[in-house]
Amino acid sequence: xDFKRDDFPEDFLFGAATSSYQIEGHAFGGAGRTHWDDFxxxxxxxxxxxxxxxxxDHYHRMxxxxxxxAALNVDVYRFxxxxxxxxxxxxxxxxxxGLDFYDRLVDGLLERKxxxxxxxxxxxxxxxxxxxxGWRNRDVASWLADxxxxxxxxxxxxxWSAAPINEPWxxxxxxxxxxxxxxxxxDIRATARAMHHVxxxxxxxxxxxxxxxxxxxxxxxNFEWAEPFDESDEARAAAExxxxxxNHFFLxxxxxxxxxxxxxxxxxxxxxxxxxxxxxxxxxxxxxxGLNYYTRKVIxxxxxxxxxxxxxxxxxxxxxxxxxxxxxxxxxxxxxxSELYTGDLPLYVTENGMAGDDALASGAxxxxxxxxxxxxxxxxxxxxxxxxxxxxxYFLWSLLDNYEWALGYEKRFGLVHVDFDSLKRTxxxxxxxxANALARS
Ligand code: IFM
Numbered sequence: 001x002d003f004k005r006d007d008f009p010e011d012f013l014f015g016a017a018t019s020s021y022q023i024e025g026h027a028f029g030g031a032g033r034t035h036w037d038d039f040x041x042x043x044x045x046x047x048x049x050x051x052x053x054x055x056x057d058h059y060h061r062m063x064x065x066x067x068x069x070a071a072l073n074v075d076v077y078r079f080x081x082x083x084x085x086x087x088x089x090x091x092x093x094x095x096x097x098g099l100d101f102y103d104r105l106v107d108g109l110l111e112r113k114x115x116x117x118x119x120x121x122x123x124x125x126x127x128x129x130x131x132x133x134g135w136r137n138r139d140v141a142s143w144l145a146d147x148x149x150x151x152x153x154x155x156x157x158x159x160w161s162a163a164p165i166n167e168p169w170x171x172x173x174x175x176x177x178x179x180x181x182x183x184x185x186x187d188i189r190a191t192a193r194a195m196h197h198v199x200x201x202x203x204x205x206x207x208x209x210x211x212x213x214x215x216x217x218x219x220x221x222n223f224e225w226a227e228p229f230d231e232s233d234e235a236r237a238a239a240e241x242x243x244x245x246x247n248h249f250f251l252x253x254x255x256x257x258x259x260x261x262x263x264x265x266x267x268x269x270x271x272x273x274x275x276x277x278x279x280x281x282x283x284x285x286x287x288x289x290g291l292n293y294y295t296r297k298v299i300x301x302x303x304x305x306x307x308x309x310x311x312x313x314x315x316x317x318x319x320x321x322x323x324x325x326x327x328x329x330x331x332x333x334x335x336x337x338s339e340l341y342t343g344d345l346p347l348y349v350t351e352n353g354m355a356g357d358d359a360l361a362s363g364a365x366x367x368x369x370x371x372x373x374x375x376x377x378x379x380x381x382x383x384x385x386x387x388x389x390x391x392x393x394y395f396l397w398s399l400l401d402n403y404e405w406a407l408g409y410e411k412r413f414g415l416v417h418v419d420f421d422s423l424k425r426t427x428x429x430x431x432x433x434x435a436n437a438l439a440r441s
Contacts, residue, residue: 001374008382012393013392013393013394014395014434015077015393016399017079018399018402019166020081021052021082023065025053025054026055033088033126035130036051036052036182039183047408050403050408064425066114067112068431072431079119081120082098086147090126090127090129115161122166130182134183135193141204144201145208161216161217163290164202164205164219166292171198181406196275197272199282200281202254203282203284217288221250223247224297226243239299241309251337255283257279257283288348291333291337292351293333294319294321295325296329297311319355319373320354320357327377327379331389338388347392349395355404356412364429370428370430378394401417402414415431
């Protein structure tokens with residue numbers, strides 16, 4: 001890496017991130033069924049119909065993985081709790097084994113002097129709640145608040161930070177409009193409801209944690225820079241609309257108590273009754289804001305129905321996801337977020353990283369491309385700080401190669417290679433480079 005810990009302010013934190021369904025092994029420990037199990041079992045949804053039943057078997061290999069984190073010299077571990085592991089039916093009786101697992105995880109982190117940063121929901125909705133309409137049902141806000149209380153009554157006294165939901169755009173748009181993620185809907189009415197309810201649930205979950213006396217609570221959104229295909233007014237408007245429902249809808253709801261007019265033009269008629277009255281709950285104050293950033297998209301107009309645009313392949317070098325590498329975007333979003341929405345509130349880059357063609361050769365993985373990607377993005381984080389953005393941390397996605405959702409185990413984002421047959425972990429060159437960069441002198 002071409003940076004060192006000393007290049008950053010004393011209180012700047014480095015971390016690594018994962019999520020429950022992507023690494024734990026959902027078949028273990030009494031976890032209930034989730035809509036990802038159902039989605040993956042439906043032909044055509046996921047590469048090779050793979051699911052998270054075993055994943056990285058982190059459930060049984062937690063100590064080995066926490067040792068890897070500690071030796072990486074990071075300060076924070078961002079992980080998520082599986083709703084169906086803790087409450088197998090989504091509501092009702094908790095699973096003691098599930099709560100014990102997260103209890104051990106938090107203690108294991110603290111023993112290693114790592115800060116536990118928990119996300120309550122990273123996408124594996126319990127199937128019985130999906131049966132009731134999932135994110136389309138307004139009651140999801142109460143269900144999430146109840147789940148929050150069960151988890152935080154157990155670990156809330158020891159976590160360093162907490163956020164209710166990872167990437168509301170993925171929960172709302174990607175899963176209900178594009179159908180790429182569970183529950184795999186392509187339905188504008190479902191989308192409008194899910195995009196609003198995800199924020200309502202966020203607010204209720206924050207309130208539940210405040211009621212328990214917790215602090216350092218935040219929101220984590222994802223961002224993609226939207227680039228117009230050409231100079232035309234039509235292309236510019238298409239990119240602005242993409243920017244609206246991807247990058248502004250959620251921040252605007254959380255921090256301004258309104259949704260962008262351009263997005264309401266399409267979603268407005270499908271919003272749930274009385275949505276305008278929910279902003280007080282949605283805007284329940286938070287202590288920080290997290291940004292997940294990977295790429296930009298080039299957008300061109302089409303003649304179809306709203307939103308009447310499409311993504312086209314851009315000219316920049318790409319990762320194994322086919323995503324353009326555009327480090328400047330991370331600086332732009334950090335500055336824009338503080339300027340337009342969050343002011344002095346601490347910002348964290350809660351995810352950044354890349355999928356690579358990371359083959360094992362003679363027991364090692366020489367992922368130079370990832371070292372270059374991380375170095376370039378971290379340089380832009382430094383630039384954002386120099387230009388006034390209150391950025392307090394940067395977290396790598398991901399510690400381990402893991403279940404990349406609809407792409408199964410094909411795409412490798414890890415600093416640590418995982419052989420999905422033997423489950424052997426092999427730290428990649430990027431892991432060693434990051435450990436060196438973060439070593440305290
Ligand atoms: O793997 C995902 C993660 O679950 C959420 N953010 C983006 C990552 C890479 O696609």
